[in-house]
Amino acid sequence: MKTKKEQVLIIGAGLCGSLLALRLGQRGYDVTLVEKRPDLRMVGQDAGRSINLSLSDRGVKAMKMVGLQDEIEKLCIPMIGRMIHDISGHKFMSLYSGKEDKYINSISRPGLNMLLLDTAEKLPNVKLHFNKSCESINFKNTMAVFEDYDTKEKITYNADLIFGTDGAGSVVRNNMFVNKDLRLSFSIDWLSHSYKELTIPATKNGDFRSEQNALHIWPRGENMLISLPNLDGSFTVTLFLAHETGKDNFENLNTPEKVSNYFEREYPDAKALMPNLTEEFFENPTGRLGTVKCHPWNTYGKTLLIGDSAHAIVPFYGQGMNASFEDVVVLDKFIEKYEGDWGKTFSEFQKERKVDADAIADLAIDNFYEMKEHTANPLFQKKRKLEVAFEDHYPGKYNSKYSLVTFNADIPYSEAMKRGRAQDKAILKLLDGGKLTDSVSLEEKLSLVLNETKNILHDDDTAKKI
Amino acid sequence: MKTKKEQVLIIGAGLCGSLLALRLGQRGYDVTLVEKRPDLRMVGQDAGRSINLSLSDRGVKAMKMVGLQDEIEKLCIPMIGRMIHDISGHKFMSLYSGKEDKYINSISRPGLNMLLLDTAEKLPNVKLHFNKSCESINFKNTMAVFEDYDTKEKITYNADLIFGTDGAGSVVRNNMFVNKDLRLSFSIDWLSHSYKELTIPATKNGDFRSEQNALHIWPRGENMLISLPNLDGSFTVTLFLAHETGKDNFENLNTPEKVSNYFEREYPDAKALMPNLTEEFFENPTGRLGTVKCHPWNTYGKTLLIGDSAHAIVPFYGQGMNASFEDVVVLDKFIEKYEGDWGKTFSEFQKERKVDADAIADLAIDNFYEMKEHTANPLFQKKRKLEVAFEDHYPGKYNSKYSLVTFNADIPYSEAMKRGRAQDKAILKLLDGGKLTDSVSLEEKLSLVLNETKNILHDDDTAKKI
Numbered sequence: 001m002k003t004k005k006e007q008v009l010i011i012g013a014g015l016c017g018s019l020l021a022l023r024l025g026q027r028g029y030d031v032t033l034v035e036k037r038p039d040l041r042m043v044g045q046d047a048g049r050s051i052n053l054s055l056s057d058r059g060v061k062a063m064k065m066v067g068l069q070d071e072i073e074k075l076c077i078p079m080i081g082r083m084i085h086d087i088s089g090h091k092f093m094s095l096y097s098g099k100e101d102k103y104i105n106s107i108s109r110p111g112l113n114m115l116l117l118d119t120a121e122k123l124p125n126v127k128l129h130f131n132k133s134c135e136s137i138n139f140k141n142t143m144a145v146f147e148d149y150d151t152k153e154k155i156t157y158n159a160d161l162i163f164g165t166d167g168a169g170s171v172v173r174n175n176m177f178v179n180k181d182l183r184l185s186f187s188i189d190w191l192s193h194s195y196k197e198l199t200i201p202a203t204k205n206g207d208f209r210s211e212q213n214a215l216h217i218w219p220r221g222e223n224m225l226i227s228l229p230n231l232d233g234s235f236t237v238t239l240f241l242a243h244e245t246g247k248d249n250f251e252n253l254n255t256p257e258k259v260s261n262y263f264e265r266e267y268p269d270a271k272a273l274m275p276n277l278t279e280e281f282f283e284n285p286t287g288r289l290g291t292v293k294c295h296p297w298n299t300y301g302k303t304l305l306i307g308d309s310a311h312a313i314v315p316f317y318g319q320g321m322n323a324s325f326e327d328v329v330v331l332d333k334f335i336e337k338y339e340g341d342w343g344k345t346f347s348e349f350q351k352e353r354k355v356d357a358d359a360i361a362d363l364a365i366d367n368f369y370e371m372k373e374h375t376a377n378p379l380f381q382k383k384r385k386l387e388v389a390f391e392d393h394y395p396g397k398y399n400s401k402y403s404l405v406t407f408n409a410d411i412p413y414s415e416a417m418k419r420g421r422a423q424d425k426a427i428l429k430l431l432d433g434g435k436l437t438d439s440v441s442l443e444e445k446l447s448l449v450l451n452e453t454k455n456i457l458h459d460d461d462t463a464k465k466i
Numbered sequence: 467m468k469t470k471k472e473q474v475l476i477i478g479a480g481l482c483g484s485l486l487a488l489r490l491g492q493r494g495y496d497v498t499l500v501e502k503r504p505d506l507r508m509v510g511q512d513a514g515r516s517i518n519l520s521l522s523d524r525g526v527k528a529m530k531m532v533g534l535q536d537e538i539e540k541l542c543i544p545m546i547g548r549m550i551h552d553i554s555g556h557k558f559m560s561l562y563s564g565k566e567d568k569y570i571n572s573i574s575r576p577g578l579n580m581l582l583l584d585t586a587e588k589l590p591n592v593k594l595h596f597n598k599s600c601e602s603i604n605f606k607n608t609m610a611v612f613e614d615y616d617t618k619e620k621i622t623y624n625a626d627l628i629f630g631t632d633g634a635g636s637v638v639r640n641n642m643f644v645n646k647d648l649r650l651s652f653s654i655d656w657l658s659h660s661y662k663e664l665t666i667p668a669t670k671n672g673d674f675r676s677e678q679n680a681l682h683i684w685p686r687g688e689n690m691l692i693s694l695p696n697l698d699g700s701f702t703v704t705l706f707l708a709h710e711t712g713k714d715n716f717e718n719l720n721t722p723e724k725v726s727n728y729f730e731r732e733y734p735d736a737k738a739l740m741p742n743l744t745e746e747f748f749e750n751p752t753g754r755l756g757t758v759k760c761h762p763w764n765t766y767g768k769t770l771l772i773g774d775s776a777h778a779i780v781p782f783y784g785q786g787m788n789a790s791f792e793d794v795v796v797l798d799k800f801i802e803k804y805e806g807d808w809g810k811t812f813s814e815f816q817k818e819r820k821v822d823a824d825a826i827a828d829l830a831i832d833n834f835y836e837m838k839e840h841t842a843n844p845l846f847q848k849k850r851k852l853e854v855a856f857e858d859h860y861p862g863k864y865n866s867k868y869s870l871v872t873f874n875a876d877i878p879y880s881e882a883m884k885r886g887r888a889q890d891k892a893i894l895k896l897l898d899g900g901k902l903t904d905s906v907s908l909e910e911k912l913s914l915v916l917n918e919t920k921n922i923l924h925d926d927d928t929a930k931k932i
Contacts, residue, residue, distance in 0.1 A: 183656045183709070183754070184656075185653075185654060185655045185656045185756075186653065186654055187651075187652065187653030187654070187655070187759075188651060188652055188653070189651045189653070190649045190650075190651045243649070288649070290651075293653075379931060424929065425925065425928075425929040428928050428929050428931060429925050429928055429929070432928045432931075459891065459895050462891075462894050462895055462898045463890065463891040463894050463895070
């Protein structure tokens with residue numbers, strides 16, 4: 001393998017940083033990957049910090065790019081739909097798509113991260129350093145100063161290129177923000193709700209206590225519970241609860257009794273499967289949820305923010321990791337195209353990718369409301385039923401917004417959002433106008449929806465002409 | 467006048483802080499107004515820093531509230547429309563409304579600020595302090611520490627209520643942001659363009675060198691020049707120029723010769739009236755333009771951000787000051803309604819006002835594109851001509867988006883945006899569909915536009931049902 005001349009410094013060895021190190025290593029660059037935390041292959045994972053994630057087509061595409069598709073499959077549990085649990089304990093499955101071969105995967109975050117680190121480390125031109133926290137960056141000279149956690153020693157790394165893959169609270173981004181010359185536009189938008197991770201353990205025999213091939217949701221209007229299966233037979237449960245507003249919130253659920261009563265009232269079937277509920281509730285941290293956007297992502301054509309550091313999103317579309325992985329795929333495309341011209345590579349990457357990152361951020365917020373409220377709304381269920389029927393009977397002719405985002409890795413998020421929203425608006429308009437009654441055939445319904453969608457998109461485009 | 471028991475601390479004595487001090491003083495509260503800068507009544511105004519502003523109906527309403535309408539009128543020069551200057555020196559007037567009695571006013575920022583300070587200072591229960599810069603705030607105890615500019619002495623003010631009226635770069639807001647317990651959502655969005663103030667001086671006789679009752683615009687697609695009249699016969703000219711992108715920008719116009727050539731090429735008629743162009747260009751500061759949003763505005767029901775500190779906007783709708791003044795009018799309504807219950811007053815204020823502040827911020831960005839590009843676009847001119855005809859022939863039946871925002875102080879910004887955008891979309895759809903040809907009467911055109919607007923609003927509402 002020929003070694004390229006550029007020295008690359010990657011700050012942050014989470015999912016995105018590890019994948020990027022691996023990919024740039026495969027391309028022959030001399031890569032130094034520096035992480036402030038200890039090597040997670042040597043220490044235990046923190047309890048209560050997003051243990052599993054959902055991996056879907058965009059993420060799978062990135063795994064194929066680096067040749068890890070077979071390895072990854074062993075870590076995955078397919079989920080074919082949402083299992084909705086109502087308050088009286090009844091449940092029903094809402095498929096993600098009319099086609100049963102379309103599914104998303106539950107995957108362990110540390111398991112995936114370890115696989116990426118192991119694979120990257122095997123390359124002779126990739127070096128990993130842990131326990132070194134970034135303190136400051138000179139963007140003009142692409143030089144970064146770190147402090148070693150143990151020795152407190154200051155270490156300076158010089159590089160030709162720096163990638164900031166240090167997540168939502170990015171130090172690289174903060175260094176850009178405080179540098180007034182760089183005029184970094186920035187936003188952080190906290191959600192009204194925070195989260196708490198809990199567990200439904202496996203049975204003694206290691207079996208699942210509930211359907212394993214589903215993402216379980218207990219929508220309760222204001223708040224909700226979800227759970228995803230793990231390979232060991234357990235489920236990781238996440239409570240999304242208002243921080244301080246509404247009747248029940250993290251501020252007032254402050255005793256084991258109150259927590260127990262709340263779960264008994266709202267999620268009795270889930271509570272019955274969680275023997276350690278109150279202990280976990282008070283032991284695990286309460287995680288905050290926010291959306292981070294910023295612009296520009298690149299500085300002097302030599303430093304690039306990528307992944308969560310550039311665009312952290314709320315988890316409700318299950319696309320955070322997938323979006324970060326897709327970043328690496330898109331970047332790789334431009335590295336191939338403009339090989340060696342990094343200013344062009346970074347600016348074209350940003351130009352294509354910023355609108356898509358903004359789109360998935362907004363879609364994820366939409367899905368928060370969809371999951372906690374709308375999944376229990378009859379009008380929403382009517383729309384979903386129709387969409388599932390379209391996808392089932394006319395494969396390829398109709399893709400719901402969810403399908404466009406989740407199962408169509410070649411359609412950019414921004415396009416999926418535009419088309420998906422227009423479709424939703426069209427269906428609701430037709431339902432509202434009494435055009436989709438039972439006497440109308442499914443074929444005719446599809447034709448009405450497609451036509452109305454086309455009109456809506458055309459009118460939106462016309463309105464943008466001035 | 468009965469003195470109320472609450473001690474009020476207002477941080478920042480710009481336009482909004484001065485008006486708020488005056489109003490709370492009139493209501494009998496014990497008010498301390500603290501400003502970091504010197505008293506602008508004692509020192510000269512900085513050159514090149516937004517000397518004049520446009521005052522319209524929402525701002526005038528606030529002046530009426532505090533009984534200053536007659537005093538204000540003496541400071542105003544009415545502007546009845548936009549005088550558009552093309553590159554060959556031709557010009558034409560685009561009226562703001564079909565009704566000639568609708569106009570906006572050019573007003574001097576320091577003149578207005580001085581009037582508000584003078585009026586507030588006359589009240590025995592209002593105290594002003596200058597040259598004291600806020601360093602930190604304890605939000606739980608409503609206590610703020612200031613440093614005196616001259617003596618460097620630290621001074622602590624205790625209060626029952628604190629208002630942050632310290633503008634776009636608010637120290638009060640920054641103190642909220644760094645306090646993680648407060649979970650302040652925050653965004654700053656820098657515009658691609660910065661600005662530079664210049665001057666068209668009066669003639670030797672003190673006359674205006676161009677039409678005085680207009681806001682002059684030289685739209686050039688990428689960049690633009692505008693000018694507003696001053697009472698002394700001069701115009702304050704503002705160049706809005708890309709910071710570093712495009713052919714001409716602040717980075718590359720870096721010699722007197724380049725500046726002179728640029729103006730000769732793009733704004734020859736304006737250049738002919740600016741004898742000190744290049745001196746001013748290099749002496750006056752380059753101002754950055756950004757949109758600031760944040761949430762929540764109030765902390766523990768005892769501290770409130772209001773005006774630019776809560777929502778700084780770009781200047782292209784001429785609504786920044788008007789929005790801040792309207793804040794005080796809306797706050798005053800809730801003070802009247804919930805007298806003494808400040809938690810309720812602040813939360814209801816925020817609930818009503820946040821959507822309106824967001825709306826005018828977005829409209830101001832829209833107007834940036836409208837002013838620099840669309841005013842020179844034939845399709846836009848067709849739309850404007852039609853709207854002016856509607857407003858002229860059917861007063862009360864039609865208000866353009868601009869009229870809704872500028873001349874309808876009783877319609878909230880958010881409503882003006884929603885309705886205004888739907889109207890624009892309707893007109894463009896009808897023009898696109900060939901429905902507004904010359905053979906259609908004006909009355910019929912109005913009816914088509916109103917009907918299509920209604921349909922668009924209905925469909926948008928339907929789409930929000932889930």
